[in-house]
Amino acid sequence: MSNLLKKFLCLCLLCLCCVAAPVNAAGITNFSKLVTADYWIENNTDGDVLILDAQGVEEFNKTIRKVSPTVVDLEKYPETVSKRTVKAKLNNFEALEEDLYLRGNKVSDNYKGILRKLVNSAAITDDVQVKYAVVVRRSNLRNLPTGEGLFYFAADKDFDALQETALDPCDPVVVLHTSENGQFQYIQAANYSGWISTYDIAFTDRSTWLQYVDPKKFVVVVGKSVKLKTWEETVEYQQGSRIPIHNVDDSGYVLNVAGRGKDGNLDKVKVKVAKNAALSEGYLPYTSNNILRSAFKFYGEPYGWGGLKSSVDCSSLMYNAYRTVGIYLPRNADEQEASAGVHINLSKLDDAGKLAAIKTLTPGAGLYMDGHCMMCIGKSNDVPFVLHSLGSYYKDGKTVRTMRVVVSDLTLTRHNGNSMLGDLTTAVEYK
Secondary structure, three states: OOHHHHHHHHHHHOOOOOOOOOOOOOOEEOOHHHHOHHHHHHOOOOOOOEEEOHHHHHHHHHHHHHHOOOOOOHHHOOOEEEHHHHHHHHOOOHHHHOOOEEOOEEOOHHHHHHHHHHOOHHHOOOEEEOEEEEEOOOEEEEOOOOOOOOEOOOOOOOOOOOEEEEEOOOOEEEEEEEOOOOOEEEEEOOOOEEEEEHHHEEEEOHHHHHHHHOOOOEEEEOOOEEEEEEOOEEEEEEOOOEEEEEEEEOOEEEEEEEEEOOOOEEEEEEEEEOOOOOEEEOOOOEEHHHHHHHHHOOOOOEEOHHHHHHOEOHHHHHHHHHHOOOOOOOOOHHHHHHOOOEEEEOOOOOHHHHHHHHOOOOOOOEEEEOOEEEEEEEEEOOEEEEEEEEEEEEEOOEEEEEEEEEEEOOOOEOOOOOEHHHHOOEEEEOO
């Protein structure tokens, strides 16, 4: 996501003078039946029909990787990367061209210079030998090597300009570079690259690393999240995370949780977990109802820009739900919109045409517009409804800060005066 787009989105979502209102406004519903997965599943006629089998999911993921530049096949990632490639990734200083604020104070040019220096571009070798690592705790992936939040507006505390996404424990990554102070590593994950704290990853050899890239037996988190105790630390795994299985019996699982030794290398920590509804042994079958069940686990949760607040933004709501069935979408909304799947171009349709097209969609399909995405969940009284992580909407010319995952129709007004229906550009069924 470009920093100009980030700034635009923050401006749309941030209102400095309005008071958060209860979400009973037009467009958003709190009606008890409509805000549970059960209602939509009961009315989803073909909801338990298998959309793709395991082989079909594997082939679909290959197609995603072909058409989505940010999604890579880690197993085939080259062992060396050119200096030019790494330098192009690192020298991304677009955010620093804007006015930024740290704890309410404007960031100085000197501070920006320090961040540029921390990138350590001069240390890039001609042929970069990649290193292999595994994430050991849920960790933020940053645009620059700092954990400090920088914001486009002095009063903002929600939309960190440097926050890209969050990675989960046991996520495999390749390491391409180290910051000047050694506190951050520039990594490539399955669908994103950026800076991660050195202390949130553990290095290992390629053979061991591949056990996390392509585990033969694993559990998938299908609840909103699970927390596991490793040594003296409790770590959180968000929905869609995979954890390799050491063994399994009637009483539960012994999991190979990724830990970080004092030397910075990977230690496998065996953690016993009872079987429970938040974990699935292997991926869930890819059905429309399973997508709805997963996504609704986040209903009412706070809006989490880039995975902050241990929650989801609009595109990670989609991303998490789909990885419970083994489909790995791009992370950002605009990339999801352009990725593999059955696309319906809504941009040239009038509102009536858009409604007609949306009513044909399989629940779980993605609806996309500039700067936002939503999950189609079905129709009630012939009115399409969506589930989405919503920052704000407009009413009577004023911003209403919602900042949570809601169910709504498509009548909500956006910053430009258009309804969400009017601004829709694309619908995508991922199959």
